[in-house]
Amino acid sequence: MKNSTAIAIGGFDGMHIGHQQLFKEMGENGTIVVIETGYANLTPKKxxxxxxxxxILYLNLENIRHLDGEGFVSLLQSKFPKLKKIVVGYDFHFGKHRKYSFDDLKILFSGEVKVVDEVxxxxxxxxxxxxxxxxxxxxxxxxxxxLxxxxxxxxxxxxxxxIGKKELVATINIETEGFLVPKxxxxxxxxxxxxxxxxHPSVSFIGHRVTTDGSFAIESHILDGEVVCDTKASISxxxxxRDNKKFDSIQELKQAIKKDINIALNKLKILAL
Incomplete structure (x- = not known):
């Protein structure tokens, strides 16, 4: 990082296509500077x-929010002594009370300031x-x-x-922290x-098991064979x-799961073409 000549600054929760436009402007010798607000839940923490x-360099907002414009730029230059270019978005603000914009950054920083338009x-x-x-x-x-x-x-x-493995289908169950959980x-x-x-291709369920024990679950059924999960899993x-639904019997739920599996298999087959 010390040798980076360019940085892109922002919250960057999600690392979405708008953020990627900023990263492209840095060139090869760049570093992403994340201002960590504590609210990131699309791509929390690291x-x-x-x-x-x-x-990526992470700066905690609570530790820098008191800085004025000069103090913020000085901090960046201390972290990146070879800094020649700063890339920010069109809505970027910084400093105490978000008082400063990219116009101020252009005055305070002697190098190039690239402002990326709304994507x-x-x-x-x-x-x-x-x-x-x-x-x-x-x-x-x-x-x-x-994204x-x-x-x-x-x-x-x-x-x-x-119940899944005995009466329905085997699933891998996870407990997640910090992520926004889908509907x-x-x-x-x-x-x-x-x-x-x-x-692995899969069908995943999120929600309360309203047909069985009513508990909340995040679970995934693997479609290409049974696998063993030891410690962790990621679901993309x-x-x-379909929406979560209460069925009148385990048998009805089983039929619905079969339909879900067929839909997923067809969808994933199309994606693979």
């Missing part, structure tokens, strides 16, 4: 590192808060289009209710087990299949 090859997709501006809204209503396709990658949550493996329902997904490099969401 999850951002899964979506960029650039090194749009099919006429709609790309923002993290819009991605969150899409995920919360189950519009996974829309969220993924804005430029599949929305993914990660968690620790936990023991399920035990309750059933999804076409890809699931990565432990430290495997590849993802492809598309929404």
């Amino acid at each position: 999850e951002r590192e899964n979506f960029s090859n650039f090194s 749009t997709l099919k006429g709609d501006s790309v923002h993290s808060h819009k991605i969150r809204a899409k995920i919360q209503i189950g519009d996974i396709k829309g969220a993924n289009n804005f 430029g990658h599949n929305y993914t949550i990660r968690g620790h493996h936990i023991t399920g209710q035990g 309750e329902g059933v999804y076409v997904s890809l699931t990565r087990i432990d430290d495997e490099e590849h993802y 969401f492809i598309s929404f299949i």
